[in-house]
Amino acid sequence: MTAxxxxxxxSPLLSMRSVSKAFGGIPALSEASLEVAPGEVQALIGxxxxxxxxxxxxxxxxxGRDKGEILFDGAPFEARSPQDAQNNGISTIYQEINLVxxxxxxxxxxxxxxxxxxxxxxxxxxxEQARKLLARFKIDLDVRKPLLRFNTATQQMVAIARAIxxxxxxxIMDEPTSSLDEREVAVLFDVIRxxxxxxxxxxxxxxxxxxxxxxxxxVTIMRDGRTVKTADMASIGKLELVASMLGRDIAQVAKSAxxxxxxxxxxxxxxxxxxSLAAGHKVHDVSFSVRRGEIAGFAGxxxxxxxxxARLVFGADPLQSGALSLDGAAIHPxxxxxxxxxGIGFSSEDRKLEGIxxxxxxxxxLTLALMPQLARAGIVDDAKQRAxxxxxxxxxxxxxxxxxxxxxxxxxxxxxxxxxxxxxxMNPKLLILDEPTRGIDVGAKAxxxxxIKELADQGLAVLMISSELEEVLEGxxxxxxxxxxxSVAEFSHAEATESAVMTAMAHGDSxxxxxxxxx
Amino acid sequence: MSxxxxxxxxxATRRIDALAAVMRYSTLGAxxxxxxxxxxxxxxxxxxxxxxxxxxxxxxxxxxxxxxxxVIATGxxxxxxxxxxxxxxxxxxxxxxNKVFNIGEIHLAVxxxxxxxxxxxxxxxxxxxxxxxxxxxxPIIATLVxxxxxxxxxxxxxxxxxxxxxxDAFQWIGLGRLFAITDVYRGLPIQVAIMIVLVxxxxxxxxxxxxxxxxxxxxxxxxAARLSGxxxxxxxRWVYCISGLCAGxxxxxxxxxxxxxxxxxxxxxxxxxxxxxxxxxxxLLSGGRATITGTLIGALIIQLVRYTMLANGVPDDxxxxxxxxxxxxxxWLQGQGRA
Numbered sequence: 001m002t003a004x005x006x007x008x009x010x011s012p013l014l015s016m017r018s019v020s021k022a023f024g025g026i027p028a029l030s031e032a033s034l035e036v037a038p039g040e041v042q043a044l045i046g047x048x049x050x051x052x053x054x055x056x057x058x059x060x061x062x063x064g065r066d067k068g069e070i071l072f073d074g075a076p077f078e079a080r081s082p083q084d085a086q087n088n089g090i091s092t093i094y095q096e097i098n099l100v101x102x103x104x105x106x107x108x109x110x111x112x113x114x115x116x117x118x119x120x121x122x123x124x125x126x127x128e129q130a131r132k133l134l135a136r137f138k139i140d141l142d143v144r145k146p147l148l149r150f151n152t153a154t155q156q157m158v159a160i161a162r163a164i165x166x167x168x169x170x171x172i173m174d175e176p177t178s179s180l181d182e183r184e185v186a187v188l189f190d191v192i193r194x195x196x197x198x199x200x201x202x203x204x205x206x207x208x209x210x211x212x213x214x215x216x217x218x219v220t221i222m223r224d225g226r227t228v229k230t231a232d233m234a235s236i237g238k239l240e241l242v243a244s245m246l247g248r249d250i251a252q253v254a255k256s257a258x259x260x261x262x263x264x265x266x267x268x269x270x271x272x273x274x275x276s277l278a279a280g281h282k283v284h285d286v287s288f289s290v291r292r293g294e295i296a297g298f299a300g301x302x303x304x305x306x307x308x309x310a311r312l313v314f315g316a317d318p319l320q321s322g323a324l325s326l327d328g329a330a331i332h333p334x335x336x337x338x339x340x341x342x343g344i345g346f347s348s349e350d351r352k353l354e355g356i357x358x359x360x361x362x363x364x365x366l367t368l369a370l371m372p373q374l375a376r377a378g379i380v381d382d383a384k385q386r387a388x389x390x391x392x393x394x395x396x397x398x399x400x401x402x403x404x405x406x407x408x409x410x411x412x413x414x415x416x417x418x419x420x421x422x423x424x425x426m427n428p429k430l431l432i433l434d435e436p437t438r439g440i441d442v443g444a445k446a447x448x449x450x451x452i453k454e455l456a457d458q459g460l461a462v463l464m465i466s467s468e469l470e471e472v473l474e475g476x477x478x479x480x481x482x483x484x485x486x487s488v489a490e491f492s493h494a495e496a497t498e499s500a501v502m503t504a505m506a507h508g509d510s511x512x513x514x515x516x517x518x519x
Numbered sequence: 520m521s522x523x524x525x526x527x528x529x530x531a532t533r534r535i536d537a538l539a540a541v542m543r544y545s546t547l548g549a550x551x552x553x554x555x556x557x558x559x560x561x562x563x564x565x566x567x568x569x570x571x572x573x574x575x576x577x578x579x580x581x582x583x584x585x586x587x588x589x590v591i592a593t594g595x596x597x598x599x600x601x602x603x604x605x606x607x608x609x610x611x612x613x614x615x616x617n618k619v620f621n622i623g624e625i626h627l628a629v630x631x632x633x634x635x636x637x638x639x640x641x642x643x644x645x646x647x648x649x650x651x652x653x654x655x656x657x658p659i660i661a662t663l664v665x666x667x668x669x670x671x672x673x674x675x676x677x678x679x680x681x682x683x684x685x686x687d688a689f690q691w692i693g694l695g696r697l698f699a700i701t702d703v704y705r706g707l708p709i710q711v712a713i714m715i716v717l718v719x720x721x722x723x724x725x726x727x728x729x730x731x732x733x734x735x736x737x738x739x740x741x742x743a744a745r746l747s748g749x750x751x752x753x754x755x756r757w758v759y760c761i762s763g764l765c766a767g768x769x770x771x772x773x774x775x776x777x778x779x780x781x782x783x784x785x786x787x788x789x790x791x792x793x794x795x796x797x798x799x800x801x802x803l804l805s806g807g808r809a810t811i812t813g814t815l816i817g818a819l820i821i822q823l824v825r826y827t828m829l830a831n832g833v834p835d836d837x838x839x840x841x842x843x844x845x846x847x848x849x850x851w852l853q854g855q856g857r858a
Contacts (some may be wrong), residue, residue, distance in 0.1 A: 108808075135672065193781065197543065230852060296647070316745075316746060335745075335750075336745055336746050336747070337748040338750055339751055340747075340748040341748075346746060348743075348746060353740075354740075354741060354742045354743050354746055355743055356743060357735075357736050357739035357740040357743055357744065357807065358807075359735070359738065359739045359803070359807040359808045360735065360739055360807075364732065364735075364736075368736060368743070368744070368747040368749070369735070369747040369748050371729055371732055372729060372748075374729075375729035378728050378729050379727055379728055379729070380727060380729055380732060382727075418532075422747065507698070519541065
């Protein structure tokens with residue numbers, strides 16, 4: 001049904017064929033392809049690590065490719081630098097747009113391409129140029145005023161106008177809407193339609209599926225560095241889109257009740273209740289609860305607000321509205337230390353950036369959160385520390401030469417075990433695990449998964465976030481689905497089939513399962 | 520214990536460790552080499568007098584360097600130490616010379632002067648930490664504020680005047696001696712004793728205390744430290760406060776030696792000397808790994824290189840070049856260690 005999509009009638013503006021790229025021997029792209037017709041808006045989607053960014057970086061000259069060919073505007077093309085790509089008509093708009101708020105609109109637009117006359121800036125010409133460019137997007141404003149006088153939507157437009165300039169034939173938008181409100185998104189979509197009308201092509205990267213259907217003509221789906229599917233937007237359902245991204249065959253998605261039910265009897269009282277949490281652009285209305293001895297899983301696409309919600313519970317980011325209670329008592333953690341004192345542990349999704357302290361030993365990393373309890377009159381009790389560390393090294397099977405080995409020398413899986421131990425040593429009431437098995441080998445992954453189950457069996461309340469749907473479905477007693485910052489569905493372990501959860505991830509509710517079985 | 524299997528370090532990490540070891544011992548080795556060179560070629564080097572001169576000159580740098588090491592261990596930097604020395608050096612004579620209010624008993628006046636001077640410098644240090652943590656200003660910028668303004672404050676306090684004095688009760692801190700043995704040993708200069716005590720206490724705190732652990736965790740990975748419940752802001756404020764206190768003590772030592780306080784001169788360029796000592800000593804400038812004894816050795820090396828050259832007739836300006844070369848070499852070694 002997608003055959004029509006793969007062969008556009010006109011010759012494509014951009015054609016990337018069998019492009020491969022490896023970083024340090026690990027492939028980021030293998031034989032990936034992307035084709036964009038003139039005046040077409042093409043969506044590029046995929047999970048984290050699917051290869052979208054690598055693809056874009058190669059195209060825009062940030063990095064080189066190992067293999068494959070790129071044709072742009074009918075000729076072989078290789079951008080040597082982002083500047084080079086821009087000069088050749090490929091513009092990129094990133095999530096964060098850097099402008100100079102105190103300078104005039106003209107200065108912002110002309111920054112780096114100033115007109116000069118007799119060695120001086122030709123302001124007349126530059127104002128004219130700025131006005132003309134903005135007129136193209138139907139914006140009429142006083143270009144002499146400082147940028148900060150205008151509202152954010154207008155500023156955003158100026159940034160986009162600047163990026164596109166006059167010469168762009170292809171505009172790449174990398175999650176352009178992630179920090180925009182609805183009105184600003186609408187303005188952006190107008191721009192995209194305008195570009196399209198002028199014959200400019202757009203590659204649109206976004207995790208918000210509704211947006212893809214609103215503006216895109218076709219979609220290319222990537223997974224594990226490969227292009228897995230290209231289809232007309234009109235001919236592909238949301239569920240199929242999600243299934244392709246996650247690599248699940250929806251036709252074969254059967255209700256797979258795993259042998260997991262024996263724990264349900266041991267689930268106890270509610271430990272954590274979260275009511276209508278909201279903060280920033282990412283979390284709008286999230287409610288959920290976790291009970292003693294239960295593993296609650298968060299499912300959702302990238303950008304659904306799972307990590308952001310977890311950080312709110314832990315006090316790592318400020319909560320704007322909503323209520324939290326732990327063991328029946330209201331809590332308002334403003335800093336992680338307050339959440340820790342209340343009995344919450346949080347293992348971040350980014351082990352390197354927010355987990356390990358690489359210069360420190362296994363022992364020091366393991367006891368980082370526990371340290372205040374190990375100190376008497378400010379002095380760390382080494383004997384006590386050693387006893388605890390050795391206990392956890394043995395209990396979790398951490399492979400290291402001893403407590404004094406530097407943690408950076410350990411494998412990812414063993415580092416993760418140490419970080420788990422960091423929280424287990426605290427004996428928390430609630431443990432939040434954000435991507436506990438990301439980036440570790442298969443063996444260690446299975447070990448950590450069974451360890452988490454064991455901990456729940458012993459009465460720990462666990463909130464688990466994973467981008468691997470399988471991990472969430474198999475490991476969780478209850479699954480909460482988040483979509484665009486809202487909790488949209490809740491499933492028991494038995495109800496949480498792939499099709500039901502994926503439907504909720506895609507549509508926000510679960511009454512459209514029929515679509516899944518139909519396609 | 521069957522589960523605790525040995526995982527041999529990879530070739531890469533072994534190389535890093537080897538380099539780290541080279542780095543650690545190369546500073547000590549450099550110091551020993553310098554000593555041997557001097558014993559062989561510099562006349563009268565083995566005299567007590569020489570040891571005295573060198574230790575006396577290095578004491579202020581090491582005292583400031585101790586605070587600086589802690590600051591750098593958190594991944595920060597403190598440019599204000601020289602100016603804080605000037606403030607401490609300006610306020611103390613004002614008090615013990617009874618310029619503001621009359622304290623009859625001279626020992627009491629000196630004690631009040633010392634305590635107020637050191638605490639004032641510490642308070643300014645706390646202000647640095649407050650700027651850095653409250654407004655998330657980069658340390659180099661935040662401490663630049665007092666680097667510039669601090670000397671101005673000292674000059675305003677003294678109306679820009681030189682404050683000469685001759686007061687043994689106070690100058691004891693710069694000129695006094697301990698454990699003198701008649702006809703054999705003039706005694707350990709007080710400032711050197713202060714230096715040794717500070718080095719020992721700080722080295723112990725960094726290694727064994729909760730506070731030291733927290734400092735290194737912040738320098739090693741601030742985000743991980745915060746998510747593990749380390750009170751990042753509080754620890755940083757204390758660290759900058761301690762750096763200020765150390766600068767305050769050093770300021771007193773310097774004016775005591777000089778018998779006068781000149782707000783224009785006290786502690787001039789000290790921030791760079793202290794940072795150089797820390798760098799040469801092997802503390803990671805990006806934070807997370809620090810050695811107080813390294814800073815002591817680093818300061819001694821810099822001092823000894825300068826002394827060696829001066830004693831052998833090399834002009835002071837050329838000696839500065841040698842100091843610069845030392846710093847480059849130390850930083851290069853660090854880069855190798857982390858590669």
